[in-house]
Amino acid sequence: MPDQISSPAPRSATDLFSDPLDSHPLWFKPSLFLSPNFDSESYITELRTFVPFDTLRSELQAHLSSLNHELIDLINRDYADFVNLSTKLVDVDSAVLRMRAPLLELRDKIQGFRGAVEGSLLALKDGLSQRAEATAAREVLELLLDTFHVVSKVEKLIKELPSVASDWSNGDVNPVQKKNASGLQHVENGTTNLRETQSMLLERIASEMNRLNFYIAHAQNLPFIQNMEKRIRSASLLLDASLGHCFVDGLEHWDANAIYNCLRAYAAVDSTSNAEEIFRTTIVAPLIQKVIPHGSSGGLVSGASGDELENDYQQIKKYVENDCKLLLEISSAENSGLHVFDFLANSILKEVLAAIQKGKPGAFSPGRPKEFLKNYKSSLDFLAYLEGYCPSRAAVAKFRAEPVYVEFMKQWKVGVYFSLRFQEIAGALDSALTASSLVLVQNYQSDENSQNLTLKQSVTLLESLRSCWSEEVLVLSCSDKFLRLSLQLLSRYSNWLSSGLAARKKGSAGANPGCEWALSAAPDDFVYIIHDINCLAKEISGAYLDHVLQVLSSCSTEVLDLVKQSILYCGKSLDDLLPLVINTIMEALVQKSVEDLRQLKGITATYRMTNKPLPVRHSPYVAGVLRPLKTFLDGERATTYLTNAARNDLLLGAATEITGRYYELAADLVSVARKTESSLQRIRQGAQRRAGASSDVSDHNVSDTDKICMQLFLDIQEYGRNLATLGVDAANITAYRSLWQCVAPADRQSVINF
Structure with a gap:
């Protein structure tokens, strides 16, 4: 710790118990004087609260004295170096003066050079700025000149195009009549060459228009460009009109070269939607109109067929194969650069969707599920047919992502x-x-x-x-x-x-x-x-x-x-119900059997307080105990529909349950009889003792309890035989063994036989 005071040395080597020379009280810490933030006034103010001024002054004087002693000790210790220092510092000031002059001169030169460099740098920056401005102005000027030249070139090329009224005489030919038996209309070579030439010229104009659009995008705010907007717009409209006529003429005459050139022209000016719309209105719409007639206002046409679409799709497929295949093959050709077009979605599917919405709106209605499903599956088949014209998986994905495709699928309310x-x-x-x-x-x-x-x-x-x-x-x-x-x-x-x-x-x-x-x-x-x-x-x-x-x-x-x-789990849940159903049948059968078993209570009345001999045959009620079970098992339904496993389960379960109830009733009957017999025996013995008679008068007679047990024993034997007739071994039933032990004579307890 910096503020910790180390113990000073004693006054002498032998004065071990006296106070050291520089010993200080605990409140006085000389190390604080060396702190960079030491302030004497705050130090004194802090100590005055508990240290008198006289004490503080004497302590500071003592500390000053110790510092002087320490300084003297240091001088004495390094005296030789101290003396040599005074000899080495002779004429130091003059040396300093001699060194200062060249340093000042060097600083002045550096400052002068820095100023010259900064001036040159500013001049260079100004020059570069002027050069950049000149370069930018030159680029703008070149851009404007190129724009002017391109506009002039486009206008010149457009003037070379034929007029719509005269030279495009073949453009109004009905597309239905454009083919003969071989599928193509034979035209004169001159007309074909003219059409191909015009399409190539239009492709060239479109290429120039593409350049022009690029120039305009980089200089659209300049007054020069704004003054040329009218000319540019006029050229663009003329190009669109001429290109549209040429494209229609090529479609109607199945001119592959003209179609290819026109498509390249449309792609060059980024006007694919125009080409798709022209193809839809010129070629596709008349064909679909013949399949699904509908009015222009969206109303149904009289005589239109029902809402089924399967036959309509079949006809549309034929029209696509015969009248649209050429354009689809051209636009999907490899390395043609025409993959930006999607005639399948934006021309064919769009027109089909519009025709169904106007001509057969009920086809989309799920209110008639059977017809709806048939139309929906036919539509999916039609979409799959259109996807067959896609050259790759990417094209199929693009086709399915088109807004028209999405809109078409939304029409089918599958939910x-x-x-x-x-x-x-x-x-x-x-x-x-x-x-x-x-x-x-x-x-x-x-x-x-x-x-x-x-x-x-x-x-x-x-x-x-x-x-x-x-x-x-x-x-x-x-x-x-x-x-x-x-x-x-x-x-x-x-x-x-x-x-x-x-x-x-x-x-x-x-x-x-x-x-x-x-x-x-x-x-x-x-x-x-x-x-x-x-x-x-x-x-x-x-x-x-x-x-x-x-x-x-x-x-x-x-x-x-x-x-x-999941399906097997549900099937198993049905199997798990079988034991419950069998138990229900068993409960009903047992309930009927118990009604007959209750007749065994009459055995007590038969033999209590009577002189009847020991029974020699079973009671009549025994025959009816298993009758409900036997009747059920022998019934037509059980023999026809119950499996052997279910039959055996039901038989064994019912027999076990009935036997258990039999044992409960018999054991209760025997218990009551024995208790009653015991009570009567005590009463008789007491009466005999009072009368002085012999106590063994009736010892040789058979008791009523024995008669009751014998009757029950005969009954359960018959019951066991009835069980055996049904195919159940009574000895394997725990309740029957217990019943046998309860009522069988002592000599018959060990073996169960009927």
């Missing part, structure tokens, strides 16, 4: 079409699913290789799913929406089933409309549902899925995998 189809397809399924009961259909076969669907609800679902991907409905650009609709249809059907089954289990439809069918359905009716679920799941994961993937075959592998997974 509205899908909404209408959505309402049609989804509405049909929703209407079928909101029926209050299951509706059977007759003689419906979902596919040649599949079984018949039995319910109208299932048939409507399959037809709706197929409609989403049929050629009469699907729009490929909306395939994602139709896929979502297909999944929604499957989800709606699955929800219809699950909601109905839940309502049946609950016992009421509640606030869920469309579940009434499940409440009114008989157990046999659910067989139809099981059959239809199997058929639908097989169809969806098989032929239906293959058809969808085939329709979307142009998509990437990743997309196809996602589509496949």
